[in-house]
Each structure stands twice: as structure tokens, then as C-alpha cells.
Amino acid sequence: MSERGYGRIMAEQEPPTTYEKTIDALKLTGEILWTIVQIWVAIFQSIYAVFFPMEPKDVSGEIILISGTGHGMGREMALRFARLKATVVCVDINPKGNQETVDMIKQEKGKAFRYECDISDRAAVFALQQKVAQEVGSVTVLVNNAGIMPCRPFLETTEKEVRLMNEINVMGGIWMLQAFLPPMLARNHGHIVAMASMAGMVGSKNLVPYCGTKFAVRGIMQALAVELRQEEKDYSGIKMTTVCPYIVNTGLAHNPKIRFKDLMKPVEPSDAAEQIVNAMRRELVEITVPGDLWYSSYKFPQLLPARAVAILQDFTKTGVEPHAPNQFE
Numbered sequence: 167m168s169e170r171g172y173g174r175i176m177a178e179q180e181p182p183t184t185y186e187k188t189i190d191a192l193k194l195t196g197e198i199l200w201t202i203v204q205i206w207v208a209i210f211q212s213i214y215a216v217f218f219p220m221e222p223k224d225v226s227g228e229i230i231l232i233s234g235t236g237h238g239m240g241r242e243m244a245l246r247f248a249r250l251k252a253t254v255v256c257v258d259i260n261p262k263g264n265q266e267t268v269d270m271i272k273q274e275k276g277k278a279f280r281y282e283c284d285i286s287d288r289a290a291v292f293a294l295q296q297k298v299a300q301e302v303g304s305v306t307v308l309v310n311n312a313g314i315m316p317c318r319p320f321l322e323t324t325e326k327e328v329r330l331m332n333e334i335n336v337m338g339g340i341w342m343l344q345a346f347l348p349p350m351l352a353r354n355h356g357h358i359v360a361m362a363s364m365a366g367m368v369g370s371k372n373l374v375p376y377c378g379t380k381f382a383v384r385g386i387m388q389a390l391a392v393e394l395r396q397e398e399k400d401y402s403g404i405k406m407t408t409v410c411p412y413i414v415n416t417g418l419a420h421n422p423k424i425r426f427k428d429l430m431k432p433v434e435p436s437d438a439a440e441q442i443v444n445a446m447r448r449e450l451v452e453i454t455v456p457g458d459l460w461y462s463s464y465k466f467p468q469l470l471p472a473r474a475v476a477i478l479q480d481f482t483k484t485g486v487e488p489h490a491p492n493q494f495e
């Protein structure tokens with residue numbers, strides 16, 4: 167558009183009157199005051215919740231689908247949710263380990279179903295959703311847990327490892343969300359739990375691409391929460407919990423390196439699962455496992471300058487040693 171034409175359109179608009187300007191300024195002042203009030207209410211509510219946490223919610227009527235139930239924390243979460251009388255849908259690429267989990271649940275008279283699926287395969291994930299909806303019912307809780315963690319110096323990490331990590335840890339989680347979220351949205355009822363990691367909060371040696379995948383998991387969960395909140399439709403019935411474990415004794419971290427073992431003990435998978443199920447039932451938005459690392463390893467270092475954080479990291483010397491080569495070939 168020419169400058170003259172633009173000028174003509176501008177000239178056609180009536181300038182706001184003093185009365186209109188005053189009303190706008192009053193509206194904005196009201197909005198700012200209301201926002202400040204809401205922020206303070208939110209701060210007091212969260213302080214109150216530290217001392218008087220919400221009663222854990224009942225999950226007995228829920229259909230809880232967990233990926234990666236053939237081993238580790240996935241299995242332990244499945245056992246715990248089944249004990250709480252939820253119907254558990256166990257999904258894993260490894261049918262043997264997954265069947266063992268289902269058998270363990272059935273031995274305890276729990277309700278469990280087994281499905282084999284590679285969550286990095288989008289078509290397989292959508293087929294899984296259809297099958298589970300027909301055979302079990304509509305999933306109301308999704309636990310995106312399956313993940314892999316090749317540990318190697320960055321430049322030695324193979325193309326296959328980088329691709330697999332991203333396809334399972336990041337894209338697998340996205341496909342599961344795209345498949346299982348719509349029925350939850352339709353009923354405005356559901357809960358998403360995603361397994362990130364402390365390696366998704368702070369960078370770590372020998373885990374460069376893995377850290378990237380776990381930062382991504384946290385980003386996806388945060389962004390999805392914003393998107394659902396800012397939709398016109400009410401999606402307040404969809405809860406989200408992101409879990410950031412430190413080292414859990416499942417064998418995933420083959421060679422953990424910990425300088426102060428008494429202060430930073432690896433967590434047993436059963437303890438980790440207990441904390442995750444508890445956080446989900448209390449509708450916590452994000453947790454570390456163990457919980458005290460939330461302040462000591464995440465919030466407190468955020469207040470420090472980058473150089474100070476680096477000095478602290480080098481002093482604690484906590485991380486993982488590299489894997490044997492070709493583990494994922």
C-alpha cells in the first residue's frame with residue numbers, strides 16, 4: 167500500500183475521546199490490580215499446600231495407560247496403580263517383561279491388560295489407541311514413561327543412538343499425547359504424567375543428546391499446559407505432572423558416578439514409583455525424585471551466576487560414566 171493510501175485510512179479513524187481514553191485507562195488499572203491479587207492468592211495457596219497438601223485423589227475408576235511397563239519404574243508404577251484399584255494398561259516394546267508385570271498385577275488380584283507397541287512408531291501408537299478404546303475403554307490417565315539413555319561422550323554418540331533417543335524419548339511421547347489426549351479433552355477429564363529427568367533440568371557429561379530429549383519433555387509439558395489453559399473451552403479437568411528423577415536403580419544408568427553417596431543416594435525403583443504415584447494423586451505440576459533435589463539442585467542454582475553453578479557442579483562430580491560401545495547397535 168502506498169504511503170498516501172495508508173495515510174488516508176488512518177485519517178478516516180476517529181481519534182478516541184478523552185472519556186474513552188479514561189475508561190480504557192481505568193479498565194487496564196483494574197486488570198493489573200486483579201492480576202496482582204490473583205498472583206498473591208496463588209503464592210499463598212502454594213505455601214498452604216506445602217503444609218497442608220491436598221488429599222491424594224482416588225484413582226479407582228481410572229484407566230491408566232503406562233508406557234515402558236516391562237521393567238523399572240514403569241513396572242513399579244503399574245503395580246502401585248493396580249493396588250489402588252485402577253485398571254492398568256501395560257504397554258511395552260518387550261512382551262516378555264511386560265507379561266511378567268501383568269502376571270504380577272494379576273497375582274495381586276489387580277486389573278491389567280498387556281499391549282505390545284513401539285511408541286516411536288506413530289501409526290502403531292494410533293492403532294494402539296483404537297484397540298485399547300475398544301477392548302478396555304477410554305484411557306483417562308497417560309503415563310509417558312518409556313525412554314532410553316545411551317551414555318557416551320557427545321562426539322562418540324552414534325547417529326543411531328541420537329535418532330533412537332529422540333524418536334522414543336521425545337517423538338514417542340508426542341505421538342502418545344496426540345493419540346490419547348483427544349478423548350480426555352472431549353470429557354474434560356484426564357491426567358498426563360511425563361517422565362523427564364534431572365538431566366532435563368541441568369546439563370550432564372556423557373548425556374548431551376539425552377539431556378536435550380529430557381529438556382524437550384519438560385518444554386512439551388509446559389507448552390501443552392499453556393495451550394490448554396488459553397483455549398476458549400474449559401480444559402481445567404486435564405491435570406499434568408512432570409517427573410524429574412535423579413539416578414534410579416533400574417539399570418538404565420549403567421555406571422553412575424556419585425561423589426557424596428550419603429547425600430545423593432540412587433533411589434530404588436519402588437521408592438521412586440511411590441513418589442511419582444503420590445505426586446500424580448496430589449496433582450503436583452512438577453517434581454524431582456527425591457524431592458529435596460528440587461531446591462538444592464534446581465531452584466537454588468538458578469539464583470546463582472553461571473560460573474558459580476559450574477564450580478558447584480565440578481565439586482559434586484555427579485553424573486554417569488560412558489556405556490560400553492555398540493550397546494544400541
Ligand SMILES: NC(=O)c1ccc[n+]([C@@H]2O[C@H](COP(=O)([O-])OP(=O)(O)OC[C@H]3O[C@@H](n4cnc5c(N)ncnc54)[C@H](O)[C@@H]3O)[C@@H](O)[C@H]2O)c1
Binds near residue numbers: 234313334362412418
Ligand atoms: N533410571 C534412572 O536413573 C532415570 C533417571 C531419570 C529419568 N529416567 C526416565 O524414566 C523413565 C523410565 O526409566 P527406567 O529406568 O524405569 O527405564 P527401564 O530401562 O528400566 O525401563 C524402560 C522400559 O521402556 C521400554 N521401552 C524402551 N523403548 C520402548 C519403545 N520404543 N516403546 C515401548 N517401550 C519401550 C523398555 O522395554 C523397558 O521395559 C525413562 O523415560 C527414563 O529416561 C530414568
